[in-house]
Amino acid sequence: MGKRWFVLLLALVLVFITACSNGNNGNNGNGGGSNSANNGGNEGGSTPAPSGNDQEKPEEDTVVVWTYPVHGYYEDELKELVADIEQQYPHITVKTEMLSWAEGPQKFDVALNSGNPPDLYFHSVDGMYVNTGLAIQLDEYLTPEIKEDYYPGTLELGQIQGKQYGLPLYQYQWAWGGNKRILEEAGIDWQTIQKEGWTWTEFKEAAQQLTKQLPDGSTQYALVTDGTSLDFIEMLTRNNNMPDVLDEEGNFQWNDERIVETLTFIKDLLDAGHMPKETAAIAPAKRTEMFYAGQAAIISKAIPYYDVMIVNRNKDIDAGKVEGEKIDFVLLPVPHHDGAPPKTTMGGEGYVAFRQKNDKGEEHARNTFLVMEALSGAKAGNSANELALPFVRKSQAELFEGKGLGNPVNQEAAKIMAENISMPVVLKLDVDLAAKQKQFKEQVVKPNIQALFAGEKSPEDIAEEFKSRGQQILGP
Known part of the structure; x- marks a missing residue:
């Protein structure tokens, strides 16, 4: 009888030691890959969820995008870009609305003034947007890799007084x-x-x-x-x-x-x-x-x-x-005054990010930026290609090299005009x-x-x- 109690007691001690050992490994984040929660589900070296919290599965989120028919095929192109985003980030749903050039600006102004703008809006950056306090400053989200991908002087087209509020998709030229x-x-x-x-x-x-x-x-x-x-x-x-x-x-x-x-x-x-x-x-x-x-x-x-x-x-x-x-x-x-140098009106158009008066939080802001970056990235460079306008990112130029749609004679003229660029004053005001x-x-x-x-x-x-x-x- 005493021998059986000794064996039972020894078994209980071993169970207790094992349990304590596993608990310590989990607390130290050193569970050898057996604890998927502690590893953010990052098995096999895949990219961690972009929630900023590796110990929790990212919550489902919806990002609202208002945009325009940027070029003749942009609506179809946008569907492909959105499909790519939702595949890469399964927790994000992208809801898009295609506005008309005639009525869209007024609709956006009403939404902005009421404190309920979309998360992303296709436009040049504007000091008025910043003045509302709803435009999201993006500097903390810009990685060195993103900054390096932009050609010199192009990322600045999305800045107001040196602070980033938009990501340009292309350079417009009048x-x-x-x-x-x-x-x-x-x-x-x-x-x-x-x-x-x-x-x-x-x-x-x-x-x-x-x-x-x-x-x-x-x-x-x-x-x-x-x-x-x-x-x-x-x-x-x-x-x-x-x-x-x-x-x-x-x-x-x-x-x-x-x-x-x-x-x-x-x-x-x-x-x-x-x-x-x-x-x-x-x-x-x-x-x-x-x-x-x-x-x-x-x-x-x-x-x-x-x-x-x-x-x-x-x-x-x-x-x-x-x-x-x-x-x-x-x-x-454009002809110039006889006593003045020639100037070409140029700037950047792309996406601007916003919060709402009922702020949805930092996690939503980060998700908004993920969508914004994808809608402005390499594949999105097709907009510049379709519009025969200058690319803003190196990855865009590489992806669409040799696929330009513009007349080479006019493209050369556009390059000459771009040497006399007049940057938008509002970016500095x-x-x-x-x-x-x-x-x-x-x-x-x-x-x-x-x-x-x-x-x-x-x-x-x-x-x-x-x-x-x-x-x-x-x-x-």
């Missing part, structure tokens, strides 16, 4: 565009213009040759723009030594003879009949329609993507889907000043430019109003 047939019929040396640029005086001389009456009695204009947006005046002022309404130091620029000269240049084109007298009533879609119809030799805002758009349109004409004349597109630099500049443009510049187009105000009167309202809104 230019003018010409109809090759009309230019050559008028004897315009567009090849030299692409290489060397042209002055306002040279453009006026060319405009004389490009404006004429067509056989059907209609007018072929040298230039067409729309009366609703500000890109036309902004491109011209940048080519007259004014980077924007404000410069990087916050000094008001549109308050001296330079703005009078710029407004007068526009008025002269209108008075000479080189631009339609109904310009104030022309919508962006109508502007493009007039260019396609051969009613204007040059369109006032064009991007290298016109190469792709017009090639597709030409194919539709050949297939009988569209009526009209096929066009050979020529990318042209204090957020309050950036918001005031935006207010000035909407409340003062836009109605006055429309009044100029309509012949209701003179350049001098508009310049005086810019001065007085500028002091009210922007300060002395």
Whole structure:
């Protein structure tokens, strides 16, 4: 009897020792791979869950993305990118909404002002976003590998005063565009213009040759723009030594003879009949329609993507889907003031990340960044490829090497123009000043430019109003 009790007691002691030993190994994180919770489920050397807590399985999360039809096939491309994300991060569900260019900005502004923006929004970074306190500063999430992947100067396109709020997907580039047939019929040396640029005086001389009456009695204009947006005046002022309404130091620029000269240049084109007298009533879609119809030799805002758009349109004409004349597109630099250097409006567009007024926490912010990085990464570089725009990341350029869709002649012209880049001033401005500049443009510049187009105000009167309202809104 005593012997059986001794054997039983010895067995209990061994069980106790084994239990204590296993417990100590678990507490020291040294369980030899038998405890999957302590190893974050990282068996076989796979990537740990990105939750920041290796001892817990990441909770399921939904990231909301609002975006636009960035190019003709972006909706299908986005579905593939989202599928890749959800496969790589099974705990993340990505919910996307495709906005229209016409109504999307207003919908986003309403959501932002109510404190409920989407987690990710496709746009350039904006000081107004930062001013709400809802834009997520991304610096802590940027790894050295991500930073190294961006070409010099491109990651900065997503910064406000040196702090990262967005990840650019591509570099946009604004230019003018010409109809090759009309230019050559008028004897315009567009090849030299692409290489060397042209002055306002040279453009006026060319405009004389490009404006004429067509056989059907209609007018072929040298230039067409729309009366609703500000890109036309902004491109011209940048080519007259004014980077924007404000410069990087916050000094008001549109308050001296330079703005009078710029407004007068526009008025002269209108008075000479080189631009339609109904310009104030022309919508962006109508502007493009007039260019396609051969009613204007040059369109006032064009991007290298016109190469792709017009090639597709030409194919539709050949297939009988569209009526009209096929066009050979020529990318042209914006003419510059005779006493000023040429400047090309460029910047970055991509995704900006936001919190909501009911903050979903740090884990959700990290998941948002994971989605943001994937939507801006190597495979996402197809957007730059489709738009015939410069890549921002080395991995994008490597993946799409030799697959460019742009006309090589126009691509070379775009490279030359990029040497004269004018970086967005808002990236350097204090957020309050950036918001005031935006207010000035909407409340003062836009109605006055429309009044100029309509012949209701003179350049001098508009310049005086810019001065007085500028002091009210922007300060002395």
